[in-house]
Amino acid sequence: xxLLFEHYNYWVAIxxxxxxxxxxxxxxNLVKQVVGxxxxxASVFIFYxxxxxxxxxxxxxxxxxxxxxxxxxxxxxxxxxxxxxxATTALGLALIVRIKEAYGTIEEDEIREADQRDGxxxxx
Amino acid sequence: xxxxxxxxVTAKFLIPLIMLxxxxxxxxxxxxPGGGFQAGVIFGAGLILYGLVFGVEQAxxxxxxxxxxxxxxxxxxxxxxxxxxxxxxxxxxxxxxxxSADPVAGQHLGILLVELGVGITVxxxxxxxxxxxxxxxxx
Amino acid sequence: MIDQHFLALLVVVPLLASPLCLLLPNGxxxxxxxxxxxWVVFALAVFGVFRVYGDGPVSYWMGGWQPPWGIxxxxxxLNALVVLIVAAIGAVVVPFAGRSxxxxxxxxxxxxxxxxxxxxxxxxxxxxxTGDVFNLFVFLEIxxxxxxxxxxxxxxxxxxxxxxxxLIFGTIGATFLLIGxxxxxxxxxxxxxADLARRLAEVEQTRTVFTGFAFIVVGAxxxxxxxxxxxxxxxxxxxxxxxVSAFLAATATKVAVYVLLRFTFTxxxxxxxxxxxxxxxxxxTLAVAAILVGSVSAVxxxxxxxxxxxxxxxxxxxxxxxxxxxxxxxxxAATLHLFNHALMKGAxxxxxxxxxxxxxxxxxxxxxxxxxxxxxxxxxxxxAGLSLIGVPLTAGFISKWYLVxxxxxxxxxxxVAVVLVGSLLAAIYIWRVVEVAxxxxxxxxxxxxxxxxxxxxxxxxxxxxxxxxxxxxxxxSLAESAASVMLGGAP
Numbered sequence: 211x212x213l214l215f216e217h218y219n220y221w222v223a224i225x226x227x228x229x230x231x232x233x234x235x236x237x238x239n240l241v242k243q244v245v246g247x248x249x250x251x252a253s254v255f256i257f258y259x260x261x262x263x264x265x266x267x268x269x270x271x272x273x274x275x276x277x278x279x280x281x282x283x284x285x286x287x288x289x290x291x292x293x294x295x296x297a298t299t300a301l302g303l304a305l306i307v308r309i310k311e312a313y314g315t316i317e318e319d320e321i322r323e324a325d326q327r328d329g330x331x332x333x334x
Numbered sequence: 335x336x337x338x339x340x341x342x343v344t345a346k347f348l349i350p351l352i353m354l355x356x357x358x359x360x361x362x363x364x365x366x367p368g369g370g371f372q373a374g375v376i377f378g379a380g381l382i383l384y385g386l387v388f389g390v391e392q393a394x395x396x397x398x399x400x401x402x403x404x405x406x407x408x409x410x411x412x413x414x415x416x417x418x419x420x421x422x423x424x425x426x427x428x429x430x431x432x433x434s435a436d437p438v439a440g441q442h443l444g445i446l447l448v449e450l451g452v453g454i455t456v457x458x459x460x461x462x463x464x465x466x467x468x469x470x471x472x473x
Numbered sequence: 474m475i476d477q478h479f480l481a482l483l484v485v486v487p488l489l490a491s492p493l494c495l496l497l498p499n500g501x502x503x504x505x506x507x508x509x510x511x512w513v514v515f516a517l518a519v520f521g522v523f524r525v526y527g528d529g530p531v532s533y534w535m536g537g538w539q540p541p542w543g544i545x546x547x548x549x550x551l552n553a554l555v556v557l558i559v560a561a562i563g564a565v566v567v568p569f570a571g572r573s574x575x576x577x578x579x580x581x582x583x584x585x586x587x588x589x590x591x592x593x594x595x596x597x598x599x600x601x602x603t604g605d606v607f608n609l610f611v612f613l614e615i616x617x618x619x620x621x622x623x624x625x626x627x628x629x630x631x632x633x634x635x636x637x638x639x640l641i642f643g644t645i646g647a648t649f650l651l652i653g654x655x656x657x658x659x660x661x662x663x664x665x666x667a668d669l670a671r672r673l674a675e676v677e678q679t680r681t682v683f684t685g686f687a688f689i690v691v692g693a694x695x696x697x698x699x700x701x702x703x704x705x706x707x708x709x710x711x712x713x714x715x716x717v718s719a720f721l722a723a724t725a726t727k728v729a730v731y732v733l734l735r736f737t738f739t740x741x742x743x744x745x746x747x748x749x750x751x752x753x754x755x756x757x758t759l760a761v762a763a764i765l766v767g768s769v770s771a772v773x774x775x776x777x778x779x780x781x782x783x784x785x786x787x788x789x790x791x792x793x794x795x796x797x798x799x800x801x802x803x804x805x806a807a808t809l810h811l812f813n814h815a816l817m818k819g820a821x822x823x824x825x826x827x828x829x830x831x832x833x834x835x836x837x838x839x840x841x842x843x844x845x846x847x848x849x850x851x852x853x854x855x856x857a858g859l860s861l862i863g864v865p866l867t868a869g870f871i872s873k874w875y876l877v878x879x880x881x882x883x884x885x886x887x888x889v890a891v892v893l894v895g896s897l898l899a900a901i902y903i904w905r906v907v908e909v910a911x912x913x914x915x916x917x918x919x920x921x922x923x924x925x926x927x928x929x930x931x932x933x934x935x936x937x938x939x940x941x942x943x944x945x946x947x948x949x950s951l952a953e954s955a956a957s958v959m960l961g962g963a964p
Contacts, residue, residue, distance in 0.1 A: 231645075234641060234645065240637065243641060247641060247644055247645070250645070250648060251644070251648055254648055254651055254652055254655065257652070257655060258655050261655065261658070261659050269367075271366060271367070284655075284658070287607055289371060290607075290611055291610075291651060293371060294611065294614040294618075297614075297618055298614070298618065298640065298644050300463050301618055301621055301622065301640065302637065302640050302641075303467070304466070304467075305621075305625055305633055305636055305637045305640065306637065307467065307470060308625070308633050309630075309633045309634060309637065312630035312633060313630065313634075321634055325631060325634075403495060403496075404496060406492070406495070407492035407493070407495045407496050408492075410488075410489070410491075410492040411489060411492050411493070414485060414488065414489040417485065418485070418489075421478055421481065425537055426478075426481070426533065426534055426535065426536055426537040427478065427481040427485060427533075427535060427536065428535060428536040429536050429537035430536070431537065
């Protein structure tokens with residue numbers, strides 16, 4: 211039981227991670243895949259942030275009378291990772307918009323059918 | 335777009351506050367939580383709110399896409415420029431201590447300038463992303 | 474100035490040139506800037522290689538912060554070779570882009586195209602030079618995001634879907650890497666590679682470190698397209714603009730191989746990676762599967778670009794199987810093949826770029842009779858193809874020779890057989906192209922050779938294949954010192 215409760219932050223991260231990963235793999239809709247990818251990434255962010263917590267630690271801003279601070283480094287790292295995540299999401303959605311314009315659909319199986327209909331001629 | 339007086343008045347009231355808050359976050363980044371990225375996103379949010387309420391065409395008249403493109407590039411160049419200045423002053427790349435005779439003042443100045451670059455780029459990129467998605471013709 | 478800062482400049486110059494490109498009008502100016510930058514970067518890389526071989530490893534403290542607190546850039550014999558490959562291919566490929574890109578990319582996106590290209594270059598170089606694992610993740614994402622953008626610029630609408638698939642795969646791979654880095658940070662509290670290596674030794678036998686190791690290896694395996702995680706690669710290389718295919722095929726997977734090497738040898742150390750964890754067996758098995766599946770798939774392809782892409786999957790198998798040997802000779806073979814494969818795949822994809830420029834496509838049909846229509850292009854293709862097969866007097870032979878020697882040294886006879894079968898299959902798929910080009914009649918047999926601005930870079934790489942096949946002293950000595958760095962010797 212202690213394994214379950216003492217490290218509950220890891221369980222949350224793992225649950226979110228698997229949810230996101232499963233969504234990416236199982237869904238045929240491209241937007242849903244991007245949503246899944248976002249959940250997947252967010253789980254890693256939460257994992258990092260929960261690493262930074264120090265028992266009884268204060269916000270890492272220098273203040274008089276405070277001895278123990280939380281570790282600020284993971285926050286900084288994750289800020290960078292969030293920026294990367296935003297860029298990935300924006301690029302993914304931009305590609306989806308272009309795919310929708312080119313194919314008229316954002317369902318993976320319909321795109322595959324359209325490609326097969328084109329045959330090998332357009333395989334350039 | 336149909337006239338939405340409640341939205342228009344509220345937005346006109348809120349947008350300056352959002353922008354002011356963004357500037358606060360921007361220029362307190364060296365001492366307290368804040369900095370260019372957060373400030374850029376908040377400032378961008380103000381502009382995006384304007385675009386949502388008054389229409390993308392109106393927003394583009396205020397802040398054209400071309401201007402934003404230039405701003406996005408200039409922000410990165412400002413960041414890199416600060417690095418190059420410290421490099422030319424004989425220090426390592428991005429060693430802000432080289433920016434002023436007093437290393438501590440140099441650090442302050444360096445962080446402010448770099449964060450300003452980040453803020454400009456992030457604001458511009460956020461609004462560009464909004465324009466590009468919202469302004470796309472329906473097919 | 475250059476002497477002190479070349480490591481930072483290697484990354485900063487393309488990074489700052491990229492927004493400058495965005496400010497320039499579409500047309501020839503962005504290309505000129507990109508060319509200048511690629512050559513400057515190449516000069517810096519050559520300088521760096523000389524420095525490392527002259528005076529040993531070079532370290533640069535970003536912002537003057539001392540490692541392990543600050544970000545350290547570090548160049549030793551291993552990454553000097555990778556930097557040289559990336560910079561050299563960049564310097565050859567950008568001049569080629571001058572004619573090829575306007576023909577294949579929408580004119581309104583030219584400035585953006587070169588901006589993304591420079592970012593990709595910056596990211597790949599950054600991965601190679603950084604000594605900080607989180608910084609490595611950031612550069613990996615910079616180069617990946619730029620590559621997705623570049624691939625999506627292909628004329629065919631399938632380019633979009635390929636770029637999207639690559640984005641999903643690549644992001645999962647990079648996030649795996651991020652999880653692994655986080656677990657290592659949780660155990661050691663440091664991100665600097667050298668510092669990590671020291672501190673990991675104390676906590677090595679914990680489940681957390683094993684988990685982190687697994688995440689990092691799988692993440693790197695996705696990025697280097699190790700079978701069965703290679704599914705993104707054939708589509709991406711097939712539908713990207715020719716220049717992008719050539720650049721990415723020659724550099725991106727090589728840099729990912731470097732990431733794998735850096736983590737397994739420098740950060741975790743070979744006793745952990747190949748002793749405590751059964752990495753050797755896993756890598757060897759997957760690599761053999763990659764060689765066989767990749768080669769067989771290549772034989773059945775109708776589009777030559779896709780054929781070469783599957784061949785890349787197989788060639789990555791050769792590198793990985795050589796890494797799995799964990800001997801000095803095996804690692805030399807792996808790094809040597811890193812170098813030689815960049816030369817041959819670069820030349821092959823550039824030759825195909827010439828074909829696409831004239832014929833508008835790269836399927837077998839449009840190659841009919843090209844032996845007479847575009848003799849110089851096809852001759853370059855044949856030279857690089859021979860190198861890919863591993864015919865003596867070409868660069869490909871040298872790396873296969875070392876690979877076979879390393880396998881014999883260990884008594885891994887099945888690997889020797891697999892290498893021979895792989896080469897045989899390579900001979901078959903290259904022959905298919907040669908047959909179509911030289912022994913089928915074209916509809917319109919008039920001679921229409923590609924312009925010299927496309928031929929010159931192609932032939933430069935093709936001749937490099939012959940030169941380094943005749944005189945392999947340079948790459949072999951580079952590869953040998955890289956191998957000794959990995960095995961813990963002095964560079």
